[in-house]
Amino acid sequence: MPMCSRKCGKNAVLKRPKTGDALCKECFFEVFENEIHFTITRANLFKPGSTVAIGASGGKDSTVLAYVLKLLNEKYKYGLKLVLLSIDEGITGYRDDSLKTVEQNRDDYEMELKVLSYKDLYGWTMDEIVKQIGRKNNCTFCGVFRRQALDRGAMQLNVDYLSTGHNADDIAETVLMNILRGDLARLKRCTSIITDSGDGIPRVKPLKYTYEKEIVMYAYFRKLVYFSTECVFAPNAYRGHARILLKDLEKIDPSVIMNIIQSGESLVINEDRKLPSLTKCQKCAYVSSQQICKACILLEGLNRGLPKLGIGKSSRVNKLITENNRQNNCCNDNCNKNCTNLVKNNV
Amino acid sequence: MNNNAYNINIFSGGAELLFDNKRHYNIDLPNKDTWKLGDLLIWLRDNLLSERPELFIQNNSVRPGILVLVNDSDWELMVSSDLWYLICSLCQILCKYAPCP
Structure with a gap:
């Protein structure tokens, strides 16, 4: 069995993919935590005295994030108040169980916990949405709604930052995905450690x-309790492809992950290129690149019985709305008055 | 004691989902001169795996995302010298699995 690369005399327990070093348990804990501390201090991520919400799913990433932030906050005196924020998507057999793990985190780490549900925010659970849309496009709903739900929760908690457990593999995967899709706006911002969504609360990724x-490995050796069931609905197919591609590349050379992140950070997007500018949704005032935000369009579709409305391009959305209006003359009776806005704004 | 008795301790972190949701197995391996870790993983696939074998073994090794620990150590420390590390009896094998997004 190889010895620890740091010459502490102990047996190594793991090979670090990032550096190739073989480390013993204690040295691994030390470098793992120190690197996150270094990431936080180098980026000047948190102002002392602020409140930080941790987006907690009960999974490995957010559990490790909560544990390490608490540990570093005490060790290096960041002076932060940490709170947990969870979103209940309403997925039976998945989220109901993982929320129990989050409640365990709340007790173990002595942090306040707030849970917001899709049902309360949007009137629909994911179970109900899947019944309407089927299992193909449901991740679009879930992703769009979760992002907004986290922001709303952070606002209700009145926090200064919203931190999420996105790890290096996630970020590299997103860079690849945005390149494959030619999505320059997202490519430009997906590697930032801190993103400011307009007047919203800054989102930070200490595990990037x-x-x-x-x-x-950290969660295992620290014996942290986390939840590891896959979502019961079909995974996001496109991300799945990017993930497999990345994992195959990582097998050849684990440093590709850092290299992809670095490339993403160093990219300069041609300024002549027209990028959508951020504005406010005319319906819910949430930050959006369109007049009506994606969440409102998706919700409108669900409420009108046109669940596929927000899936795909906006030109298609326009066509669908016009068609539907002609057929139903919908704004006269059964429809809520929001759709008058939708038509007026020509979404 | 039977030399081929192994205590396959835990499939955790999601790997247990592929193994009938059970985390502990006591297994008796058939007699054979040398059992290497690779042989054992293939044997697990053929004899214990309950669903979706492609999520466990791919291209003659574990699928990326499956982490294997032998006696609480990362098997990647061993594969560098001998891809199919010879297992000693009473090893604890633990497979950690990082699920898909």
């Missing part, structure tokens, strides 16, 4: 340079 393997 932390490999997934090291997170799993």
Whole structure:
């Protein structure tokens, strides 16, 4: 069995994908935590005295994030108040169980916990949405709604930052995905450690340079309780492809993950290129690149019995709305008055 | 004691989902001169795996995302010298699995 690369005399327990070093348990804990501390201090991520919400799913990433932030906050005196924020999508057999794990985190780490549900925010659970839309496009709803739900929760908690457990593998995957899709606007911002969504609360990713393997190993050696069931609905197919591609590349050379992140950070997007500018949704005032935000369009579709409305391009959405209006003359009776706005604004 | 008795301790972190949701197995391996870790993983696939074998073994090794620990150590420390590390009896094998998004 190889010895620890740091010459502490102990047997190594894991090989770090990031550096190739073989480390013993204690040295691994030290470098793992120190690297996150270094990431936080180098980016000047948190102002002392602020409140930070941790987006907590009960999974490995957010559990490790909560544990390490608490530990570093005490060790290095960041002076932060940490709170947990969870979203209940309403997925039976998945989220109901993982929320129990989050409640365990709340007790173990002595943090306040707030849970917001899709049902309360949007009037629909994911179970109900899947009944309407089927299992093909449901991840679009879930992703769009979760992002907004987290922001709303952060606002209700009156926090200064919203931190999420996105790890290095996630970020590299997103860079690849945005390149494959030619999505320059997202490519430009997806590697930022801190993103400011207009007047919203800054989102921060303290684990952006932390490999997934090291997170799993850290949680295992620290004996952290986390939830590991896959979502019961079909996974996001496109992301799945990017993930497989990345994992295959990682097998050849684990440093590709850091290299992809670095490339993403160094990219300069041609300024002549027209990028959508951020504005406010005319319906819910949430930050959006369109007049009506994606969440409102998706919701409108669900409420009108046109669940596919928000899936795909906006030109198609326009066509669908016009067609539907002609058929139903919908704004006269059964429809809520929001759709008058929708037509007026020509979404 | 039977030399081929292994305590396959835990499939955790999601790997247990592929193994009938059970985390502990005591297994008796058939007699054979040398059992290497690779042989054992293939044997697990053929004899214990309850669903979706492609999520466990791909291209003659574990699928990326499955982490294997032998006696609480990362098997990647061992595969560098011998891809199919020879297992000693009473090893604890633990497979960690990082699920798909």
